[in-house]
Amino acid sequence: MCAVTLALAKGRTADRMMELLAKAGIQFPDFHATCRKLVLNSEDGTIKLLFVKAVDVPTYVEKGAADIGIVGKDTIMEEQPNVYELLDFKVAKCQIVVAGFEGKQPEKDKVITVATKYPSIAERFFVEKGIRTELIKLNGSIELAPLIGMSDVIVDIVETGSTLKENGLVILETIADVSARLIVNKASFATKTIQIQQSIKSLKGVLE
Numbered sequence: 001m002c003a004v005t006l007a008l009a010k011g012r013t014a015d016r017m018m019e020l021l022a023k024a025g026i027q028f029p030d031f032h033a034t035c036r037k038l039v040l041n042s043e044d045g046t047i048k049l050l051f052v053k054a055v056d057v058p059t060y061v062e063k064g065a066a067d068i069g070i071v072g073k074d075t076i077m078e079e080q081p082n083v084y085e086l087l088d089f090k091v092a093k094c095q096i097v098v099a100g101f102e103g104k105q106p107e108k109d110k111v112i113t114v115a116t117k118y119p120s121i122a123e124r125f126f127v128e129k130g131i132r133t134e135l136i137k138l139n140g141s142i143e144l145a146p147l148i149g150m151s152d153v154i155v156d157i158v159e160t161g162s163t164l165k166e167n168g169l170v171i172l173e174t175i176a177d178v179s180a181r182l183i184v185n186k187a188s189f190a191t192k193t194i195q196i197q198q199s200i201k202s203l204k205g206v207l208e
């Protein structure tokens, strides 16, 4: 039986998931802490793991380059891929929030500037609230934007809250809870049903 190809988001998601997979008995013999390999095969030959940048996981899965993927809910919400989302691993937990200066809540009567790595999530959130925005797409150090007057608020990830606190910012609103999720290519789900069901069954083992 051919292996199921799994695209795993590098970084925090992979750090948490590799521990979980090992605990569930899904072993990748070539994996080690400083591993730079981008393709790894599971010991039993059922899973071929691809390490890819988080933001690219939805593309790999939607296009069928990977049958399944593991990536944060934030990336799924931002990219909105046409895939099935079938499992919540409940790790790599954080929240997407609107943050800014205490008491400076976004108001309906003026255009607010929003700095974010997540322009699509931010746009949908503020449109629904009837608040007009100017979006500024940044790729990191998002908390800097309000500090230097580049934006009124930010839409970003909060985990421990340390980055906000150390920069004098607070959560103004919570948009969504985030954790690592399993996504599945729709065609693969139909054509490789047995292999994919088997992989999901072993992956479910990490939740128990």
Ligand SMILES: Nc1ncnc2c1ncn2[C@@H]1O[C@H](COP(=O)(O)OP(=O)(O)OP(=O)(O)O)[C@@H](O)[C@H]1O
Pocket: 010, 011, 012, 013, 053, 054, 071, 072, 073, 074, 075, 092, 093, 094, 140, 157, 158, 159, 160, 178, 179, 180
């Ligand atoms: N404190 C956190 N900050 C950012 N992401 C977090 C945090 N905690 C959990 N996550 C999850 O981890 C994912 C990003 O992990 P990480 O920042 O290691 O990846 P990255 O490849 O460096 O991402 P990027 O290239 O966008 O910075 C997020 O998409 C989110 O689902």
Ligand SMILES: O=P(O)(O)OC[C@H]1O[C@H](OP(=O)(O)OP(=O)(O)O)[C@H](O)[C@@H]1O
Pocket: 139, 140, 141, 142, 143, 156, 157, 158, 159, 160, 161, 162, 163, 164
């Ligand atoms: O609530 P905390 O535990 O402080 O975590 C949240 C911070 O972590 C992430 O940044 P990251 O470390 O990925 O760096 P970046 O700014 O370069 O994206 C995120 O964008 C916040 O800045």
